[in-house]
Amino acid sequence: MTTSLQAFFDPKSVAIVGVSQDPKKLGYGLARNLINSDYQGAIHFVNPRGGMLFDRHILNDITSIPDPADLAVLLIPAPFVPDAIEECGQRGIKAVVIASGGFREVGGEGIALEEKCLEVAARYDIRLIGPNCIGLLDTHLPIDTTFLPPPGPQPGHVAFVSHSGAICAAVIDWARGQGFGLSRLVSLGNQADITETDVLASVADDKYTRVLTMYLEGLSDGRRFVEEASKVSLEKPIIALKVGRFESGQKAVASHTGALAGAEHAFNAAFRRACVIRAESSEEMFDWARALAWCPLPKGPNVAVLTNAGGPGVTAADALEALGLNMASLQLETTQRLEAILPPAASLGNPVDMLASASPDQYANSLQILLDDPGVDSVLVILPPPPMYTSAGVANAMIPIIQTSDKPVVLALMGERLIQEAVERLRSARIPEYRFPERAASALHVLWQRENSICDKHDKQINAGKVDAKLVKTLLSKAQPGNDGFLSQETVAQIMDAYNIPILSMQLARNAEEAVEIAQKIGFPVVLKLASPDVAHKSDVGGVLVDLSSKSEVEKGFFEILQNVQDARPGAKFMGGHVQRMIPQGQEVIVGAVQDPQFGALVMFGSGGVDVEGLGDVAFALAPIIEDDAEYLINSTWAGKKLTGFRSHAPADKEAVIDVLARLGQLAADFPELAEIEINPLRVMPEGQGVYAVDVRVRMAQ
């Protein structure tokens, strides 16, 4: 555990400053919860008015707290908080939870007060949780420094870290209702000092915690979170619910990459890198947490479904396949063993449908047979209220089998009140049950996802090879970007060269004669492209002519482009035309990079062209990319799948594309001042023959 946070998670004493004798006040609730939690350290109550509470004397001030003085929880009006911290400092207290509200969240003076708290805390080397938070609790230590309505959570294996205080009461109540316990809960409030990233390792470093769940409204420092979460998730799964999905307000972007990038892509890229499992709803988060806390992980994606009803069996199979799991093929021996114990009309394929008459013994024995099949990695059992038996009877028969298996088994107990007893038995036995087959399928999927993601990805960096960052630094210091921040084509070409990105060289011709001259030098046929700082998408205005194969065609083409741009964009500055070698046809993709405000450099890959934004066949990864990212960028896009060969097209040079992604990512990470970099198209030759960056645009941050 980080030493500086030890006093929060294992304090020798807790002082509650601002206790109240009035049961309607939060200061009463706080004292009550701490007493009821059975906390074993010393408890001190402080209130200037003194008196007694729960058979204890209330001290008049912080300075009179006797030894040991370890953790203080402040629940006093905001204006008094800085002085209280000062007193804590004088008393030698190093850990303070500010439960009070009235700080940054109310704006104005609140912001100043919060700054003041930080300043005082820094002076005394005090760490702060809050303000405006619920505090924290640990069911095993045990300790409860919250003022939440009782009862507190039952002891368990799921830890919860939250940016929202209000949701904590609901989470404790959900946990109780869904029959699982919590190990630790931390409400972080305004995060004036300690953030979600700071507490990650401390919360995980607890033998009772098997799963970390997080309710995030944003991240204080995206890259540090990725680093910390990557370490923690090697040991224990992290599930995060990130709220605040829709961003309002316009971004200033000038590239497709910039237009397509956004906080959601960045968060997904970061969570993927850190092996954080992203839940879409609180419900999903806790459905998954139960499964991860209670089940062994499956060794493969093959699931058997055991049911007494056809319809829900099909629903489960649908849901499993939609999630990318496989319906296991049962071995002949398995089918024969099932046949011996099930009625003739039973369906022995997968789903195994035992029919409505299935008895507790048939459920238990069939489950055992399925678990014995080496081709079955996990089992989903479906149980609507059986017409002839009780659900609890069926559950009881299966529990010992599930508990002794090293394969995960989850149940869909369909119904509500008729299955309540079965639900209670399974919960006591720590077997995850859900009301609907789809949710049970989703739980199995997350177990498989976890099994797949336990690996030290971070050893697998992709080497960007030889890059000359020093040269780029010099180039950028001398660069004179246009008003919109775009660098000249000449500078762009030099930057690409420095990072070994094969750009198709391009020379500026200021007039038709120069264009002909350049074309003769580089050889026909050539491509001629409008050079204008005012036109972002040249092909839109008829600014790109291809396959010009003679002097006269180049000459004619130059004037055609001039005419086109004058027609389409009267007043646009005409600098001439860029002449480029005409290269062989090939698959064209887009490769780009942007700077995300929370996570820094991101790389994008996908189907390029003018429709890139509309079709949205793109994927993002944190830059610089690692091997896992390259695989994801290629496999999750149609553009990437096509690189590996498509109908009669030969496989294209995928490796060269990955090289460019690695180098472009390195460039963006090395130079955060490069706001947007976009290669569209990157033309990909057949396998082993490389790629050409045909059109590259680079915009500097203003």
Place this chain on the structure above:
Amino acid sequence: MTTSLQAFFDPKSVAIVGVSQDPKKLGYGLARNLINSDYQGAIHFVNPRGGMLFDRHILNDITSIPDPADLAVLLIPAPFVPDAIEECGQRGIKAVVIASGGFREVGGEGIALEEKCLEVAARYDIRLIGPNCIGLLDTHLPIDTTFLPPPGPQPGHVAFVSHSGAICAAVIDWARGQGFGLSRLVSLGNQADITETDVLASVADDKYTRVLTMYLEGLSDGRRFVEEASKVSLEKPIIALKVGRFESGQKAVASHTGALAGAEHAFNAAFRRACVIRAESSEEMFDWARALAWCPLPKGPNVAVLTNAGGPGVTAADALEALGLNMASLQLETTQRLEAILPPAASLGNPVDMLASASPDQYANSLQILLDDPGVDSVLVILPPPPMYTSAGVANAMIPIIQTSDKPVVLALMGERLIQEAVERLRSARIPEYRFPERAASALHVLWQRENSICDKHDKQINAGKVDAKLVKTLLSKAQPGNDGFLSQETVAQIMDAYNIPILSMQLARNAEEAVEIAQKIGFPVVLKLASPDVAHKSDVGGVLVDLSSKSEVEKGFFEILQNVQDARPGAKFMGGHVQRMIPQGQEVIVGAVQDPQFGALVMFGSGGVDVEGLGDVAFALAPIIEDDAEYLINSTWAGKKLTGFRSHAPADKEAVIDVLARLGQLAADFPELAEIEINPLRVMPEGQGVYAVDVRVRMAQ
């Protein structure tokens, strides 16, 4: 009500054939449920062994049933069922539910038995429900002819029609657990006679039923379902859960349209046409059913969120916006009124965050203020367990306001046991509450979806204009498709002409000289395309050359194509080249049609080209299309959005595209023997300048 089904839904008497005195037998459960249901008609029990049951004499046979004899429920071994139906016929019974299993679902002799039942029933003009079903119940009549474990459902407003019998017990139990009642429940079993489509109108024709829910495993007759469901959904919303999503097995398809089409697209197109709301899970279906049964519909998409906690407020806003609803902009007056009753730190924007201290009165008054705002169409209230009040207190304060409002209000009661009392009160008051903000948002969305879909779409057919079906009939009768079923380009051109689809005429040149001759006739530049019955995708093999602008280029091109096809597909039959006029550039889209086994002709529209399958920017509609479909096809694809203008591109001739969609759909509907029709590309000129079908392929069913 359809006369022939009246005896099922309002029988004067019910005879249970196969009752049992043994409480462990289903025949006992059936008798018990009917007695307990408080059914007011005559009840007859039949079993050859005779005896007494529930103080009634058990009759020895069906023929001794006294008047009135209306509905018989058979629960006897399958082999005896045909004779029992015969006896029912002799006794004058016209409605029979076969609850017994052992028919088509077990294969072999079961199939023959089921045929036999149908044959006997037909002879006596008897209608059958089942076999292999649970039967039906009506909580208002009341009647219960099921053998499900008690208790039966509470009376309510949601009807449930199911292909799966096993799920019925779970549904009744869910309904009880979620606090809503059912009006009717029908389990259809094997559907030997009566299908889901047959019962639709009868089930809906009940003053207590406000919402129909359906659990479907397929459809007996897709088009008839669409027709019936369209009528019913004008009056009452239908929500369907369709299971069996993933199709196994390969389809024989030769076009992009065929490869992209599938049962899912067809079902979605059909449900859209019939205004059937499709649920993705049972949970969603009943979440939505409660809202539709209990709430007024919103007049617009603008939602206000009222919360005592920031985090869940953001979650709700995210979920609402993701579903396409708007966060309402509050009027100044609203904000001022809220300001007057809420603490200074409260957030008066939308979500309105009253802070954790919010009292029952503040909840109630703020809700009233929001409902008073004319810019607010519905309200989502969030309530985690409040630290200082009970949830029930808050619920009580709001209930009268919600009940008297003509705007829908749904609640997210976050928690489980601490909120249980509030939950019970809201359920009694018929106000939908959910445990999670996302689910509450989804309920509001479905209300808005319903408000939007109540319209008689079917008046808005698109006239395909003058088409010559007779000519096509003649052409098809004489057509000599290749081995793969494709029609010759000449026949295709004649068919397109007959349906007024502007195809770019194409003439076959068997050798280079003919190619030059044709080119000179139609004028340079031209396009030259490989003519080979063995090559489906010509451009893949270098079989398409464009912009040939001289005699020599055409000549050279002819040999180039010959060479290309020999290289790429040795042995492919070379028929020569098709010469086509070179037309102006334009947006290229794909338009296709296929025949779905359940729903008949489907039309597809989207982004064409070679990547069409990978990018999947396509949408499907039932053919012939109606106005609503045209709008959907255009608005739900990027290809369609682009037609309306994109960056510097002028708007394209969208109307001409819709014309082609209408005509192609008409053609496919008129000639089901046309298995696949595909125009790829259809080149779209600027507004008012029409379209050209550049490449058209038509395959006849084998």
